[in-house]
Amino acid sequence: MRVLVVGGAGYIGSHVVKELLSHGVEVRVYDNLSTGQTINLFENAEFIEGDILDIPTLEKAMQGVDGVVHLAAKKAVGESMMHPDMYALNNLNGTVNVLNAMVKNNVKYFVFSSTAAVYGMPDRSILDETTPLDPINFYGFSKKMIEEVLSWYDRLKDIKFVALRYFNAVGYDAEGDVKGMEKNPQNLLPIVMETIFSVRPQMTVFGSDYPTKDGTCVRDYIHVSDLASAHYLALEYLKKENQSQILNLGTGTGHSVKEMIDETERVTGKKVNYKMGDRRPGDPAALMAVSLKANELLGWKPVHSSLENIIQTTYQLYQKELGKN
DSSP, X not given: OEEEEETTTSHHHHHHHHHHHHTTOEEEEEEOOSSOOGGGOOTTSEEEEOOTTXXXXXXXXXXXXXXXXXXXXXXXXXXXXXXXXXHIIIIIIHHHHHHHHHHHTTOOEEEEEEEGGGGOSOSSSEEOTTSOOOOSXXXXXXXXXXXHHHHHHHHHHOOEEEEEEEOEEEOOOTTSOXXXXXXXXXXXXXXXXXXXXXXXXXXXXXXXXXXXXXXXXXXXXXXHHHHHHHHHHHHHHHHHHOOOEEEEEOOSOOEEHHHHHHHHHHHHOOOOOEEEEOOOXXXXXXXXXXXXXXXXXXXXXXXXXXXXXXXXXXXXXHHHHHTTO
C-alpha cells in the first residue's frame, strides 16, 4: 500500500509516518514545512514540499497512492478566533483541495485528523461519539465542518474515511527517531518542559477553582505513538471493510494540570516554576474520552499512555535538545 501523509513532517505526522513505515507501507510525505521540520523526515519516505492550497502540486503528489492521511491544519484555538479567515482557507478549503485531488486521482481511502474540540463545552465530562457537537472556537468549528464535508464526499464520490477525534496528544517516540520539538507549543507538557529548561522563566496554570480533585483542569492525555497506531489500523479497516467511521482516541483516564506538573517534577527531578492564574474562557473543568468504538472496530488500544511514559519520552527529547544549552 502506498500512502500520502499530508502534514507528515509535523509532530503527530512524523510519528504516523514512522508507524506506517514499520508496517511496510510505502509513504510519501507532503508538507509545506510551515510548522513541520525537515529533521522529522525519514530517509525511506519520499518527500514532496508543497502546500494544500497549491492544487497542481497537490494533485501531482496524489498520483499513484492508495490512501491519504491528512494532518495538515492550523490548530491554535486563540488564533482561530482572531483570524477565522485564515482557518477557513487552510482547514476548510485546504481539505476540500485534498479531497478533490483524491477524486481526480481515484484515491478512495482517507484518514482525517479531527479533534475533541468539536464537542465544545459539553454538559458531561466523559464523551463518546454520540455526544452533541457544539464547538466554541473556530478551530473546532472548522474540524466539525470538515467531518460533514467528508460525509458528503462519501455519499457523492465514494471516498471512505475514518475521522479520528484526538484528545490531548502528548509524548514522543521512545526510540528517538522523531527529533523535532514543536515550534511555539500551545499545549501543557511542552510548556512545562520549556519552563524546566528555562526557555520560559515561568508558566501559568489557568484556573485553580474548578470542581476537580485539586481545582485545576482535568484532561485525557494520549501518547502520540498510540495515536499513530490508530492511523495505520484505520487504513487497514478501510481496506477491509470499506466503511466510513468517526472515532474518539483517548485513554478514558483524566489527569489534572497539577498532577502533570507534580509527576513531571517526580520523573525529571527538576522543579517547575509556575504560578496560578485565572481561568481561561472556554476551558471545561474535565474532558475524557470513551474510545470503545475504536477498540471494537480497529482493535486499537493505547499502550504507551501511562503518565510516566508520556513525561519520560518528552523529557528525553527536551533533555537531548535543550539540556546541552
